[in-house]
Amino acid sequence: MSEILSPEQLEAALRDIGARRYHNLHPFHRRLHGGQCARDEVRAWALNRYCYQAAIPIKDATVMTRMPDAGLRREWRRRIVDHDGNAPGEGGIARWLRLTEGLGFDTAYVESMRGILPATRFAVDAYVRFCADRSLLEAIASSLTELFSPQIIGERLSGMLAHYDFVSPETMAYFTMRPPQAAQDSAFALAYVLEHARTAEQQQACLDALTFKTNVLWVQLDALWHAYVDGHIPPGAWRPQTGEGLR
Amino acid sequence: MSEILSPEQLEAALRDIGARRYHNLHPFHRRLHGGQCARDEVRAWALNRYCYQAAIPIKDATVMTRMPDAGLRREWRRRIVDHDGNAPGEGGIARWLRLTEGLGFDTAYVESMRGILPATRFAVDAYVRFCADRSLLEAIASSLTELFSPQIIGERLSGMLAHYDFVSPETMAYFTMRPPQAAQDSAFALAYVLEHARTAEQQQACLDALTFKTNVLWVQLDALWHAYVDGHIPPGAWRPQTGEGLR
Numbered sequence: 001m002s003e004i005l006s007p008e009q010l011e012a013a014l015r016d017i018g019a020r021r022y023h024n025l026h027p028f029h030r031r032l033h034g035g036q037c038a039r040d041e042v043r044a045w046a047l048n049r050y051c052y053q054a055a056i057p058i059k060d061a062t063v064m065t066r067m068p069d070a071g072l073r074r075e076w077r078r079r080i081v082d083h084d085g086n087a088p089g090e091g092g093i094a095r096w097l098r099l100t101e102g103l104g105f106d107t108a109y110v111e112s113m114r115g116i117l118p119a120t121r122f123a124v125d126a127y128v129r130f131c132a133d134r135s136l137l138e139a140i141a142s143s144l145t146e147l148f149s150p151q152i153i154g155e156r157l158s159g160m161l162a163h164y165d166f167v168s169p170e171t172m173a174y175f176t177m178r179p180p181q182a183a184q185d186s187a188f189a190l191a192y193v194l195e196h197a198r199t200a201e202q203q204q205a206c207l208d209a210l211t212f213k214t215n216v217l218w219v220q221l222d223a224l225w226h227a228y229v230d231g232h233i234p235p236g237a238w239r240p241q242t243g244e245g246l247r
Numbered sequence: 248m249s250e251i252l253s254p255e256q257l258e259a260a261l262r263d264i265g266a267r268r269y270h271n272l273h274p275f276h277r278r279l280h281g282g283q284c285a286r287d288e289v290r291a292w293a294l295n296r297y298c299y300q301a302a303i304p305i306k307d308a309t310v311m312t313r314m315p316d317a318g319l320r321r322e323w324r325r326r327i328v329d330h331d332g333n334a335p336g337e338g339g340i341a342r343w344l345r346l347t348e349g350l351g352f353d354t355a356y357v358e359s360m361r362g363i364l365p366a367t368r369f370a371v372d373a374y375v376r377f378c379a380d381r382s383l384l385e386a387i388a389s390s391l392t393e394l395f396s397p398q399i400i401g402e403r404l405s406g407m408l409a410h411y412d413f414v415s416p417e418t419m420a421y422f423t424m425r426p427p428q429a430a431q432d433s434a435f436a437l438a439y440v441l442e443h444a445r446t447a448e449q450q451q452a453c454l455d456a457l458t459f460k461t462n463v464l465w466v467q468l469d470a471l472w473h474a475y476v477d478g479h480i481p482p483g484a485w486r487p488q489t490g491e492g493l494r
Contacts, residue, residue, distance in 0.1 A: 020482065021482045021483070027479070118370075118462035118463075118465065118466050119366055119369070119370075119466045119469065119470070121373075122366070122369040122370050122372075122373040122463075122466060123365075123366075123369050125369075125373055125376070126368075126369040126372055126373070129372070129376060211483070214482070215365035215481070215482075215483070216365075216369075218365065218481050218482065219365050219366045219369060219470075219481070222366065222470070222473055222474075222479065222481060223366070223466075223469070223470075223473075225473065225479070226469055226470075226472065226473040226477075227469075230473075230477065232274070232469065232472070234462070234465050234466070234469060235267065235268045235461070235462075235465065236268070236458070236462070
């Protein structure tokens with residue numbers, strides 16, 4: 001790309017990446033919300049996704065280390081509050097643990113992250129590193145997958161509640177709380193990117209950052225499918241047959 | 248683990264990790280050297296493995312940044328010479344490019360790393376980061392997969408030459424050169440680890456480092472299988488049908 005895009009064109013290009021590469025297009029997502037997942041597949045998804053959830057406040061603190069402006073940090077700090085809460089048992093991570101608990105997992109096992117697929121860990125670590133190593137603009141742009149998350153969360157919530165008797169509105173509370181937070185966060189991040197990506201190079205870097213982030217999400221579902229749908233569980237990862245990690 | 252192992256016990260424990268988790272046990276390896284891979288599967292393997300090969304001297308330079316001792320650095324420097332050579336066209340990376348060229352790839356395409364599976368890149372980056380972030384002892388221990396590589400390389404070389412008419416001794420030169428280098432490198436690294444891992448914690452850290460490294464290798468073959476054997480190619484990765492990257 002060599003021409004500078006208007007803000008409208010840049011937003012359209014960012015949304016186009018979502019339309020082509022967001023993980024709502026992945027077969028595992030369709031299988032999950034369509035009710036075709038076995039309970040152990042849902043468990044494996046929730047267990048591995050915990051690794052991602054747990055890294056998000058660390059990622060956001062990493063982004064904040066790049067922000068020289070208190071106002072910007074205050075805005076970004078809300079994300080950490082959303083995930084960590086204000087007291088034990090509050091916040092998005094605690095709500096995720098209610099899901100894994102509802103699915104039968106021992107919480108200490110989930111928190112230990114033993115049994116996580118190595119591919120999950122590598123992808124999550126790559127995301128945190130990206131936010132440490134790249135420009136602040138790219139770090140913020142990489143968060144823009146949240147533009148697309150309210151829809152996927154809506155599909156997941158209704159689909160999973162309709163199809164699986166082993167989840168409930170209580171254990172799915174994460175997904176009830178998340179869409180308004182994601183909408184607020186992504187509106188801020190989008191406005192920031194549209195304002196600060198002024199050169200063609202900066203704009204391309206933002207598009208690449210969002211593409212990178214879609215890869216981070218996609219890789220996790222590829223690994224779940226390969227391990228738990230196709231049955232090629234790699235050495236050391238959670239094995240449903242053993243009852244490992246379950247209460 | 249709480250007891251301190253003797254050097255012999257530590258070596259046995261390290262070799263046991265190889266016996267249980269090295270990627271010669273992965274179905275893709277068996278498929279590759281057993282002659283069951285389609286040409287495009289071999290191409291995808293060579294293309295993605297280039298990403299790993301190209302990162303090795305960067306990994307080794309990263310390890311050298313941790314070494315205060317010139318003698319140690321001189322020993323480790325040999326690895327970089329082996330991969331980068333002394334002139335254009337020499338060294339392990341150049342020999343790997345002879346393989347991808349022999350398989351029909353445009354070298355500029357391979358070097359660009361467009362088309363690499365995101366899972367490959369995340370795993371390779373995780374390895375380089377590991378060697379930057381962990382102790383020197385752990386970084387050296389993570390190289391010990393080379394203890395097991397002469398055997399896998401032998402299987403690959405003979406199996407691939409016997410089964411595929413699209414590889415030749417010339418394009419497979421990487422594998423002829425590599426075993427004596429790997430044997431020398433891993434003998435040094437093993438002696439270093441056995442000498443310096445003196446506490447139970449250090450020994451466990453070395454075992455964990457080697458386990459981590461086996462994950463780095465295993466994840467790459469899992470991703471190849473999912474994408475190119477099972478046909479779930481993720482967005483942006485090399486698509487054989489398009490002729491992309493081929494001469």
